[in-house]
Each structure stands twice: as C-alpha cells, then as structure tokens.
Amino acid sequence: MDFEDRDYIMRQMKVMAKGIGVLLEISSLKELLKLEFSADDNLTDPEIEFVIYSARVEELLDRNLLTLDELAQALEVPRKRVENLLYHDDMATKLELEQLMRLVDEKMHWVDPNDR
Numbered sequence: 001m002d003f004e005d006r007d008y009i010m011r012q013m014k015v016m017a018k019g020i021g022v023l024l025e026i027s028s029l030k031e032l033l034k035l036e037f038s039a040d041d042n043l044t045d046p047e048i049e050f051v052i053y054s055a056r057v058e059e060l061l062d063r064n065l066l067t068l069d070e071l072a073q074a075l076e077v078p079r080k081r082v083e084n085l086l087y088h089d090d091m092a093t094k095l096e097l098e099q100l101m102r103l104v105d106e107k108m109h110w111v112d113p114n115d116r
Contacts, residue, residue, distance in 0.1 A: 010051060013037055017055035026052055050092050056104045065107055074103045
C-alpha cells in the first residue's frame with residue numbers, strides 16, 4: 001500500500017473513531033476498526049491504537065479538559081511534536097503511545113458519558 005492510500009485509511013479511521021467511537025469502549029472500537037480496515041491494509045495494532053487514542057485526546061482538547069501544553073508535558077515532548085502527532089499524521093513512538101494511553105485513561109474518567 002502506498003503512502004496516499006495509507007494516509008487516506010488512517011484519516012477514515014480517525015473519522016470513525018471520533019464519530020461512533022465516542023459511544024464505544026476503546027476495546028470495542030479497536031475491534032471494529034480492525035474488522036473494517038486492517039484485514040486488507042496491513043495496519044498494526046499500535047497504528048490502530050494511536051488513531052483511537054489521538055481521537056480521544058482531540059475530544060479532551062475540544063472540551064478544554066486538556067491543553068496542548070499539558071499534553072506535551074505529559075508526553076515529555078515539545079509542543080511542536082504534539083501538533084505533528086495530532087494534526088500532521090505523524091505516528092507516535094511506542095513510549096509516546098503508552099503515555100498517550102495512560103493520559104487518556106486518566107482523563108476520560110472526568111468526561112460524562114451522557115455528554116458525548
């Protein structure tokens with residue numbers, strides 16, 4: 001699969017994660033995305049997880065429960081790196097993904113599921 005195809009698929013996954021994904025548990029969303037996208041597209045678990053967690057982080061940012069500076073501090077990276085991860089389709093390193101997962105798991109407890 002070439003870069004353009006992969007980029008398109010990753011964007012479609014993010015749209016799905018932001019849409020129906022807010023109604024699902026992360027594990028259910030991951031399975032749904034795997035069924036929908038990864039069979040023919042050779043997407044890895046970390047790539048799928050990154051799409052899910054970056055969509056959840058964007059939700060936290062939209063709700064003003066997190067700022068880009070707080071996210072950069074939590075990931076221990078410069079703000080520019082955070083912007084590249086969220087808005088320019090850079091892939092997270094293993095450590096960044098682990099920190100992102102931990103942050104979302106902590107912050108999502110403050111989000112009212114009825115307010116999604």
